[in-house]
Amino acid sequence: MNTFKRKLNSDSNLNAVRIMAIGLVIIALASCGSPQQAQVAPPAPSLPVAEVQTGTQTTYxxxxxxxxGTVNVEVRPQVSGTLDKVFVDEGAYVSAGQPIFKINELPYRSALNNALASLHAAEAAQGNAQIEVDKLTPLVENKVVSDYQLKTAKASYKVATANIESAKANVSTAQINLGYTLIKAPVSGYIGRLERKQGSLVGPQDLAALTELSDVxxxxxxxxxxxxxxxxxxxxxxxxxxxxxxxxxxxxxxxxxxxxxxxxxxxxxxxxxxxxxxxxxxxxxxxxxxxxxxxxxxxxxxxxxxxxxKDALIVPESATVDMQDKVFVFTVGDSSKVKKQAINIIGKNGDNYLVKDGVKAGDQIVLSGIDKLQEGMVIHPEKQSAEKVAAVVAKN
Missing domain, CATH: 2.40.30.170 (Efflux pump adaptor protein, beta barrel domain)
Incomplete structure (x- = not known):
């Protein structure tokens, strides 16, 4: 009886071991037989692309x-004196020849009167010399007096004539100086700042001009x-x-x-x-x-x-990226792979770059989303019309 019990227990333990072994085998087979989950590559991004266009563009x-102004004139006094009148205000428009300043003329009118008096005296002296010549001429011809006296009289006449010319020059100078007391606009234009006011003493040696006149x-x-x-x-x-x-x-x-x-x-x-x-x-x-x-x-x-x-290559600014002092675009090549390409820009018109080289007409370039692109990356290109290109440029 005892022997039978021991045999039964032994058979039970053996069965349990067999069951556990079979379970482990089943688990192992199930693990080996189930396929591993493979990693799925993300789909290629869909990005808008367009051909590089050419056209006539204007850059600035x-x-x-x-x-x-075409004429900028410093108005300065030609004679010294007290500024009696200022006929214009700052910023006023004046015509050529219009009076703008008046310097006290009394000293210069007095000088003119003196010059005229000297002229009259010289003319009188010339007359006396002419009388003397007329008186001595017949006497010398009749040998009543020597010709020495006639020569002296003629010399005196020449001196009197020269004195008249000198007096006339003085009169002319006095008239000019008197005329300078009225300062007129040399050209038509606008008056600048009035540096001197009425009552000021002015002269040709002044560092600052009376004003500036600009013809504009x-x-x-x-x-x-x-x-x-x-x-x-x-x-x-x-x-x-x-x-x-x-x-x-x-x-x-x-x-x-x-x-x-x-x-x-x-x-x-x-x-x-x-x-x-x-x-x-x-x-x-x-x-x-x-x-x-x-x-x-x-x-x-x-x-x-x-x-x-003329015939400039046109690339939207939004389709470019700046890197290390260069500008790049992404061109689309075979198998829809993108390539980063440097371009040489010669100007800009609105939102478009004008390109000298780096791309050529007809090349496909990515219009947007380029900040996430890498060299050799595959994309799903969505070709855009000219109208859509303009919309993309405006959006960006």
Whole structure:
């Protein structure tokens, strides 16, 4: 009986071990038989692409400028004296020849009267000398007196005649000085600051002028070109010489200090003969009509030069990325792989870059989403029409 029990327990333990072994085998087989979960690659991003277009574009360059009237005159006294009257106010418009100042004339009128008196005395002396010559001439001819007395009389007549000429010159000088007491506008224009007021003592040696008079019916706008800009200026515009280029230059615009554009266009008419050794720049002048007097001497602004580019490669600015002082685009090549390509920019018009090289007409470039792209990455290109390209540019 005991032997039977021991055998039964032994068989039970053996069965339990067998069951556990079979379970482990089943688990192992199940683990080996189940396929491993493979990693799924993310789908290629869909990005808008478009062909590089060409067209005629106009770019603009702006240069700081100063404005001056065609004539800027310092009004100074030619004679000394007390300023009796000021006929104009600051900022007033005057016509050429209009009186603007009056210096006390009494000393100069007195000098004129003295000069006239000296002239009359000289004329009287000439008359007496002529009488003496007339008296002695027949006496010498009849040999009543020697010709020595006649020669002396004729010499006295010549001295009297010379004294008349000197007296006339003094009269003329006195008249000129008297005329200088009334100071008139040398040109038509606007009066500047009145540095001296009525009652002031003025003279030709004064450091400060009485005022400045500016003729601004036309204005000259001066700006400077550096050496590189000047070389580009000569290369970009047609003509063999600077004179020829000036004739063919397009009109230029003037931007005022508040950023608004002056209503009239100007013409570049003069390029300075040499560069400034201090600044390394050359001065250029443009002339603008100013019939309403809106521009005054001393104004500042900016000259805007336009340049037309024919068959220029056009790339939207939003399709570019700046990196290490260079500008790149992503071109789409075979198998829809993107490639980062540097481009050489020659100008900008609105939201478009004008490109010299780096891409060519017809190349496919990515328009947006380029901040997440990497070299060799595959995308799903969505070709855009010209209208959609414009919309993408506007959106960005």
């Amino acid at each position: 360059q702006e240069y700081p400028a100063s404005i001056e 019916h036309e204005v000259h706008v001066y700006f400077a070109l550096g050496e590189k800009d000047f070389v580009a200026f000569k290369e970009q515009y047609p003509g063999e010489t600077i004179k020829d280029k000036l004739k063919k230059l397009p009109f230029v615009s003037l931007l005022l200090a508040d950023g608004t554009e002056y209503v009239k266009h100007g013409k570049i008419d003069i390029v300075d003969g040499q560069f400034d050794k201090t600044t390394g720049a050359i001065t250029v002048r443009a002339t603008f009509s100013n019939p309403q007097g809106l521009l005054r001497s001393g104004n500042t602004g900016k000259i805007r030069l336009s340049l037309e580019h």
